[in-house]
Each structure stands twice: as structure tokens, then as C-alpha cells.
Amino acid sequence: LLVSLTFILVLTSKSYSVTKFDIDGFTIGMVLADKLTDNQIKEGSIRNYYNTKYVKTIEFEKSSYLPNYDFYQFSFKKKDKKDKIISVQVVNYYKDNIAECFFKRDEMISEIKNKMKKRILDVEDMGTREFSKSFAKGTKTTTWIDLKGKKYIYLSCYNFAETEDRKDQLRMGISNSYFEKYAFKKWWIE
Numbered sequence: 228l229l230v231s232l233t234f235i236l237v238l239t240s241k242s243y244s245v246t247k248f249d250i251d252g253f254t255i256g257m258v259l260a261d262k263l264t265d266n267q268i269k270e271g272s273i274r275n276y277y278n279t280k281y282v283k284t285i286e287f288e289k290s291s292y293l294p295n296y297d298f299y300q301f302s303f304k305k306k307d308k309k310d311k312i313i314s315v316q317v318v319n320y321y322k323d324n325i326a327e328c329f330f331k332r333d334e335m336i337s338e339i340k341n342k343m344k345k346r347i348l349d350v351e352d353m354g355t356r357e358f359s360k361s362f363a364k365g366t367k368t369t370t371w372i373d374l375k376g377k378k379y380i381y382l383s384c385y386n387f388a389e390t391e392d393r394k395d396q397l398r399m400g401i402s403n404s405y406f407e408k409y410a411f412k413k414w415w416i417e
Contacts, residue, residue: 316400
């Protein structure tokens, strides 16, 4: 049974499936080329946010073929020639409106908990924490939802300091255990 939710109150026309949790039609294990054309994929930007020995990442800004979020990011195993997705992350910006971000985030968490309760292993509220000094000044409030099948959903509100030239934002993502194990693995540890 595949149930779709529409974020009418959450993220204005954003949808995801709750039994296989997809974000805008993208899910773990699918091939990016199944939804985007070669020309569209070429418009993405390669990023080295994660350990490039294990993970490759491409990101996109909102476009006619990716219209529902301000930012999309897809990650794959470095040596996977088919580019099966191991992480999908999206961002919506809230210029000077962190309260709306928190409202949307809380609604999404509640909806996921209600619709996916049979698949949820754990929900961990990480609370509000300051960013590292190397990233930017501000705080983020994050909740992680661990699913059966070693998949992980996170929802975060980033509240940047007024001195930063950044927009407050809601981030949502899903990843698998490979991404969580290797994307953040220290460069000097082999």
C-alpha cells in the first residue's frame, strides 16, 4: 500500500510517500536517470561536501523539472555506475521567518509519525544546537526518525544569525546506512 501525503499545510504542494518515503518522487535505491533526463542531470553541480572516496553528490536549484523545493541534493556510492540514490536532501528557505519553519517541521514530524508508525524504530529529538564556527553562526533544531530497513529521515530548522548572509531554512532528507557510515567518515581514517 503506497500512501501519498500532500503538504498543503506543510510545504505548499510538496509530496512524499509514507510507506516507501520519497521526497518529490525520489527515494533511496532509485536511479536518478529514471526521473531526470541526461541533459537535466548535466545541469546539476557536483559537490564535495562528503568523503569523496566513498560518496559523490550532485545538487540542483529549483527549476522547471524540480519545482517544489528551493534546493535538491542527491548522493550516490562513488563507484556505482548506475547512480542509485543513497541520500536525498531538500531545502526550503524562510527569509527571516524561523517560526514558520518550526511550525512546518513540527507538522511534518507529526504526520510522518502517524502515517509511518509501523516502520518507525526510533524518533530522536536532538534539540537546538549551535553550528560549528566553521559553518556559520546560528542554531539548528533537528529530529531524526530511524526506519526499518536501515533508512533515516531527518528534519531540521536552521536559524542563522542576523549577521550571516543566509536565509533561515527547513531541511529534510532521507538516507541509507551506507551514506550515514561513509559520507562523514574522516578523510584520514581508512
